[in-house]
Structures are given as structure tokens and as C-alpha cells.
Amino acid sequence: MDMTKLLSSIGGKLPKPVARTMEKGLRKLPGVGQILDKEYESLLAGLEEDLKPYKGKFPDFPSLPPDGLGDEEIFSLMRSIGKQEEERWKEGYASGAVYHGSDEHVKFINEVYALNSQSNPLHADLWPSTIKYEAEIVSMTANMLGAQEAKRLDPDAEVCGTVTSGGTESILMAMKTYRDWARAEKGITKPEVVLPVTAHPAFDKAVQYFGIKAVRTPVGDDFRADVDAMEKAITRNTIALVGSAPGYPHGIIDPIPAMAELAYKRGIGFHTDACLGGFVLPWAEKLGYPVPLFDFRLPGVSSMSVDTHKYGYAAKGTSVVLYRTPKLRRYQYFTATDWPGGLYASPSMAGSRPGGLIAVCWAVMVKMGEKGYLEATRLILETADEIKAGIREIPELRILGEPLWIIAFTSDALDIYRVLDAMNKRGWSLNGLQYPPAVHIALTLRHAQPGVAERFLEDLKASVQYVKEHPEESGGMAPVYGMAASVPFRGMVDDLLRRYLDLLYKV
Numbered sequence: 001m002d003m004t005k006l007l008s009s010i011g012g013k014l015p016k017p018v019a020r021t022m023e024k025g026l027r028k029l030p031g032v033g034q035i036l037d038k039e040y041e042s043l044l045a046g047l048e049e050d051l052k053p054y055k056g057k058f059p060d061f062p063s064l065p066p067d068g069l070g071d072e073e074i075f076s077l078m079r080s081i082g083k084q085e086e087e088r089w090k091e092g093y094a095s096g097a098v099y100h101g102s103d104e105h106v107k108f109i110n111e112v113y114a115l116n117s118q119s120n121p122l123h124a125d126l127w128p129s130t131i132k133y134e135a136e137i138v139s140m141t142a143n144m145l146g147a148q149e150a151k152r153l154d155p156d157a158e159v160c161g162t163v164t165s166g167g168t169e170s171i172l173m174a175m176k177t178y179r180d181w182a183r184a185e186k187g188i189t190k191p192e193v194v195l196p197v198t199a200h201p202a203f204d205k206a207v208q209y210f211g212i213k214a215v216r217t218p219v220g221d222d223f224r225a226d227v228d229a230m231e232k233a234i235t236r237n238t239i240a241l242v243g244s245a246p247g248y249p250h251g252i253i254d255p256i257p258a259m260a261e262l263a264y265k266r267g268i269g270f271h272t273d274a275c276l277g278g279f280v281l282p283w284a285e286k287l288g289y290p291v292p293l294f295d296f297r298l299p300g301v302s303s304m305s306v307d308t309h310k311y312g313y314a315a316k317g318t319s320v321v322l323y324r325t326p327k328l329r330r331y332q333y334f335t336a337t338d339w340p341g342g343l344y345a346s347p348s349m350a351g352s353r354p355g356g357l358i359a360v361c362w363a364v365m366v367k368m369g370e371k372g373y374l375e376a377t378r379l380i381l382e383t384a385d386e387i388k389a390g391i392r393e394i395p396e397l398r399i400l401g402e403p404l405w406i407i408a409f410t411s412d413a414l415d416i417y418r419v420l421d422a423m424n425k426r427g428w429s430l431n432g433l434q435y436p437p438a439v440h441i442a443l444t445l446r447h448a449q450p451g452v453a454e455r456f457l458e459d460l461k462a463s464v465q466y467v468k469e470h471p472e473e474s475g476g477m478a479p480v481y482g483m484a485a486s487v488p489f490r491g492m493v494d495d496l497l498r499r500y501l502d503l504l505y506k507v
């Protein structure tokens with residue numbers, strides 16, 4: 001029996017705090033460190049080849065080349081590398097990752113970027129164009145998510161926000177804003193945020209960065225947040241509650257109306273993480289799909305994160321964080337008044353920001369228009385209906401909850417991680433989940449292309465059949481996922497992840 005299996009079998013029976021203490025003790029035993037090192041090495045060994053496929057096949061540059069390369073040489077190198085990668089995302093083999101990706105769309109993005117590549121909103125005097133684009137991105141997003149209704153309900157509500165670099169930065173900014181708001185207006189110095197276990201790890205990042213305590217609460221059998229549990233978790237120090245529309249793992253929308261009402265009654269913030277759903281749900285609702293209220297039409301929703309670089313179809317590197325009032329947004333801003341370099345003010349984490357990406361985001365939004373987003377959503381949701389029906393016909397698989405277009409499934413009969421591996425061998429890049437072990441596919445416009453849903457279902461059936469017929473085969477990522485999902489010693493998993501990140505930087 002290997003070390004991870006052994007630890008998993010001992011620790012699996014222990015309550016979490018006992019496992020944590022035991023892990024600390026085990027690590028101090030002579031020799032355990034070396035054994036664990038070997039375990040990690042073997043778990044990561046297979047991965048290095050996958051992560052570094054160009055090693056020895058394309059020129060490496062661990063240091064600057066003495067003479068710069070010619071433009072044509074660089075283009076040709078990048079074209080041939082790009083060719084190796086393009087098929088999987090273009091032909092719809094990836095979960096999420098590329099959300100539009102048609103040749104025409106990519107060409108449009110590239111041309112808009114070329115027109116704006118030098119701009120930077122930090123220099124508002126030089127590029128007022130970027131300032132216009134950013135303000136309009138925020139306003140278009142706010143109006144899509146109930147800003148008018150919010151104003152009708154309460155004249156003080158004036159939904160506003162900023163553009164950020166992505167969902168994570170939008171979430172970081174919202175959490176920092178609540179921390180500073182609660183300190184200034186309520187005197188809270190030990191802030192806590194209550195959020196379901198399914199909310200994105202960007203919230204863990206935010207609480208780590210900003211000295212907030214996260215209180216994670218369970219979800220029900222339907223994978224929706226347990227509102228009673230959240231209510232019980234609220235203390236004097238709670239600054240905000242969080243819900244997802246939908247959450248990344250199972251694509252399930254939390255009961256936002258009840259959660260936001262709870263926050264409203266308690267006088268604390270409520271953040272809807274609509275990084276995935278912000279540009280889909282308004283249109284899904286218009287198309288008649290069952291979508292609960294999740295945006296500023298609910299009086300309790302005080303902030304939202306909405307990713308333009310996902311289903312907004314902009315290039316990677318933009319998202320929008322929205323607030324119900326400009327007063328709240330002020331807590332996000334950073335200013336420096338006494339610097340010899342002059343007066344300095346910046347709205348979000350970064351100083352200089354890519355005006356080119358902001359311009360691309362604006363251009364994509366005005367090109368898509370309401371009609372474009374409605375049609376894109378219709379295509380994705382129809383593909384999702386076809387895929388869900390197909391998965392339900394595979395007796396070994398079971399869909400988790402009732403998702404719209406991010407579909408998680410597991411198996412009571414097979415190791416689902418081996419099905420994930422088998423799909424991977426057929427070219428698919430799906431996402432492995434844990435607690436419970438499952439796999440998901442986030443459907444995008446890439447999957448709405450003719451034939452992709454059929455190919456996915458055929459490959460899924462064949463993968464299930466393969467795993468059934470080869471029950472004892474090992475290798476692939478299944479043991480890594482299996483170990484990560486079953487080992488109660490989370491420090492080991494943390495180590496493994498840090499080693500994985502190290503591996504990415506190996507040249």
C-alpha cells in the first residue's frame with residue numbers, strides 16, 4: 001500500500017481537526033518527509049510531459065537571446081505552436097476556457113486590440129477613449145442586471161462599478177470594499193464573510209489577502225446554499241453573505257432571493273457572484289428558462305461580479321464588479337495624497353491597466369447587443385438540453401442537481417475520475433470535482449457547433465464502457481484526483497498543489 005492510500009485509510013476515519021493535528025505529528029517523524037517527497041514526485045511525474053510538450057521541439061529561451069529574433073521568425077514559431085493547441089479549443093473539446101472563439105469573432109477582437117494596444121486608463125488625459133469605454137461597459141452591464149428596477153425601488157440606488165482584470169479581481173475588490181465599509185461604518189475590526197462551500201476559491205483568496213475570516217456553510221442535496229445554516233453562521237462581525245448564480249462546481253444557482261433578504265434584514269452586504277451567469281441568466285430568463293431573481297432587482301443585493309471575459313465573449317482579462325451605490329464603490333478605491341510622484345488614485349488592484357482589453361470588451365458588447373447575447377444563450381441552452389438528455393440515458397451516470405448549462409455528473413457504479421481520464425484520452429478537457437467526486441462540462445458557443453454535442457455523448461458512452469471493461473487499469477490523473485479527494489490531511493494536498501505550480505515555472 002502506498003503512503004497516500006495508507007494515510008487516507010487511517011485519516012479517512014478521523015474528524016478533521018484530529019486529522020490535522022495527526023498530520024503535523026506524522027510529518028515530524030523521521031523519514032516521513034522523504035517518503036512523501038517520493039510520493040509527490042511519482043504523482044507529478046506523468047504531468048511534466050503533458051505540461052512541457054515543446055521541450056526539445058521548439059527553441060527554448062531560459063535567458064534573453066543575445067540578438068533579438070526577427071519578426072517573421074517569431075510569428076512562424078508562434079503560428080506552429082498555436083496550431084498544435086488550436087484544435088482542442090476550436091473544435092469544442094474544452095469545458096469553458098473559450099466562450100465564443102469563432103474565426104470571425106477572434107479576427108474582430110484582434111483588429112480592435114490592434115487599434116488600442118497602447119492605451120492605459122491610468123492616463124485619462126491621453127486616452128479619454130478608454131475612460132468612455134470603461135464607463136459604458138459598467139453602465140451596460142448594470143442595466144442588464146436590474147439597475148433601472150433598483151432605482152425605481154429606491155432613488156438612492158445607482159448601480160455602478162469598475163472594470164477589473166477578471167472574476168477573481170472583481171471578487172477581491174468586493175470583499176475589500178465590504179471590509180473597509182464595515183470598519184468605517186460599523187466599527188467591525190474582525191470581519192467575517194459567510195458563504196456556501198460551493199462559492200469560488202477567489203473568495204478564499206480575498207479573505208487571505210485582506211484579513212477576513214471565511215465561514216463556509218453547507219449546501220443541500222440539491223447543491224443549493226442552505227439559508228438556515230447561513231443565518232446561524234451570522235455573528236456581530238459578519239460583513240457580508242455570498243451566493244453564486246450559478247456556482248462553478250455544479251452550475252447550480254443558489255436561492256439568492258432568500259439569501260439577499262436575510263442580508264438585507266441583518267443590515268449586511270450581499271454579493272451575487274455572477275461571474276458565470278451574469279451574461280447568460282438575463283437572456284435565459286427572457287427565453288423562458290427557470291431563473292430565480294439574482295441581480296439588483298432584489299433590494300438585498302449590494303454587489304455583483306460579472307465576467308465579460310467569459311459569457312460576455314470579450315478577450316481574456318476583463319470582468320465587472322458592480323455596487324448598488326456609489327457610496328459603497330468609494331470603499332474600493334485607492335488614493336495616495338502625499339507621494340512625491342504626485343497625487344495618485346486608482347480604482348482597483350492594478351495601477352496601469354490594459355486599455356486595449358477594455359476597448360475590446362466594449363467593442364464586443366456593442367457588437368453583440370441584446371440580440372446577440374439572446375441568440376448565443378439560446379444556442380448554449382439548447383445544446384445543454386441535448387447533452388443533459390444524453391447523459392440521463394447513460395445508466396452508469398447521474399447528473400448532480402438541476403443545472404442549466406454547466407453540467408456536473410458522477411457515477412455510483414464506476415470511478416468517475418477514470419471516466420474523466422478516458423475522456424481526456426479522446427481529446428476532451430473536462431473538469432474534475434470533489435466532495436462528491438464528479439466531472440463537469442461548462443458549455444460554451446464552441447459546443448453549440450454542429451456535431452459537437454453528439455460527439456461528446458458518443459465519447460462519454462464509449463469512455464464509460466471502457467472503464468467498465470477495464471476495472472483494474474491504473475495510471476493517468478485518476479489517482480491524483482482520488483488522492484486529493486480522499487486524503488483528509490489537507491496539508492499534503494496543499495504541498496502537491498504548490499509543487500504543481502513550481503512545475504509550471506520549470507524551463
Ligand SMILES: Cc1ncc(COP(=O)(O)O)c(C=O)c1O
Pocket residue numbers: 166167168169171200202244246247248273274275276307319
Ligand atoms: C463562479 C465563478 N466565480 C469566479 C470565478 C473566477 O474567475 P476568474 O478565473 O476570471 O478569475 C470563476 C471562474 O471560473 C467562476 O466560475
